[in-house]
Amino acid sequence: MKSAVYPSLEGKRVVITGGGSGIGAGLVEAFVRQGAEVHFLDVLEAESQALAAQFAEASAAPVFHRCDLTDTAAIAACFEAIGPVQVLVNNAGNDDRHTLDEVTPAYFDNRIAVNLRHMLFCAQAVVPAMKAAGGGAIINFGSISWRLGLPDLVLYETAKAGIEGMTKALARDLGAHGIRVTCVTPGNVRTPRQLKWYTPEGEAEIVAQQCLKGRIEPADVAALVLFLASDDARFCTGHEYWIDAGWA
Numbered sequence: 001m002k003s004a005v006y007p008s009l010e011g012k013r014v015v016i017t018g019g020g021s022g023i024g025a026g027l028v029e030a031f032v033r034q035g036a037e038v039h040f041l042d043v044l045e046a047e048s049q050a051l052a053a054q055f056a057e058a059s060a061a062p063v064f065h066r067c068d069l070t071d072t073a074a075i076a077a078c079f080e081a082i083g084p085v086q087v088l089v090n091n092a093g094n095d096d097r098h099t100l101d102e103v104t105p106a107y108f109d110n111r112i113a114v115n116l117r118h119m120l121f122c123a124q125a126v127v128p129a130m131k132a133a134g135g136g137a138i139i140n141f142g143s144i145s146w147r148l149g150l151p152d153l154v155l156y157e158t159a160k161a162g163i164e165g166m167t168k169a170l171a172r173d174l175g176a177h178g179i180r181v182t183c184v185t186p187g188n189v190r191t192p193r194q195l196k197w198y199t200p201e202g203e204a205e206i207v208a209q210q211c212l213k214g215r216i217e218p219a220d221v222a223a224l225v226l227f228l229a230s231d232d233a234r235f236c237t238g239h240e241y242w243i244d245a246g247w248a
């Protein structure tokens with residue numbers, strides 16, 4: 001397949017949270033191939049080092065920063081070290097299953113911290129330089145899960161619904177500065193972690209419910225994110241963009 005190249009992404013400084021594995025690793029690869037200066041934040045040391053090493057020969061090699069995104073002071077320090085950013089992809093999340101009776105106040109706070117809170121504080125860290133530059137792009141990862149009402153994910157789905165509200169609010173507040181804020185809503189994407197939840201029969205059930213009969217790969221999601229990050233999407237803001245093969 002021949003894929004698009006966006007000249008406007010070349011040389012841009014891009015930060016990807018949760019870039020060490022899954023969709024995030026696909027995003028790192030996709031932005032490196034566009035000639036962007038990629039920085040990715042993760043807690044997975046070995047996977048992230050291996051990913052960075054894979055592209056060590058690229059014109060701009062991606063840089064891994066170990067950062068626990070539940071620690072807001074660590075987020076601030078990390079962005080301070082990176083410097084002005086033109087594109088922020090708020091991708092990190094965690095879809096551990098849980099039932100209502102298992103939820104404690106501490107677990108509630110932890111799930112919101114892992115799935116929602118860091119997106120706002122990463123945005124807060126990049127916005128001053130984006131304002132000074134007269135623009136930028138922030139792309140938040142939502143999920144189809146709460147639209148479908150999938151079971152045993154109440155806190156994850158609460159966070160993912162909140163991300164859509166946050167996207168709308170920030171797009172309004174930041175639009176006057178030329179900063180675009182969008183949300184990507186993936187269906188089921190074939191990552192190593194998803195294969196933990198779904199058996200081959202489970203995967204086949206998802207495909208049966210999709211309009212398009214194939215498995216979505218991280219590169220397919222990255223293709224949408226590249227467009228939203230590029231200047232070609234200059235009037236896209238404040239909305240969700242779905243990539244679910246027509247599942248919902």
Ligand SMILES: NC(=O)c1ccc[n+]([C@@H]2O[C@H](COP(=O)([O-])OP(=O)(O)OC[C@H]3O[C@@H](n4cnc5c(N)ncnc54)[C@H](O)[C@@H]3O)[C@@H](O)[C@H]2O)c1
Nearest residue numbers: 018021022023042043068069091092093141143188189193
């Ligand atoms: N894969 C899917 O089918 C799917 C579907 C809908 C939405 N999404 C969303 O897409 C995004 C990426 O999902 P994925 O499937 O690649 O997930 P994943 O679990 O494979 O990868 C998430 C990455 O985030 C990192 N991360 C998690 N907590 C962190 C923390 N506290 N600090 C730093 N890094 C942390 C993980 O180490 C991991 O590398 C998530 O926001 C997820 O909710 C995924």
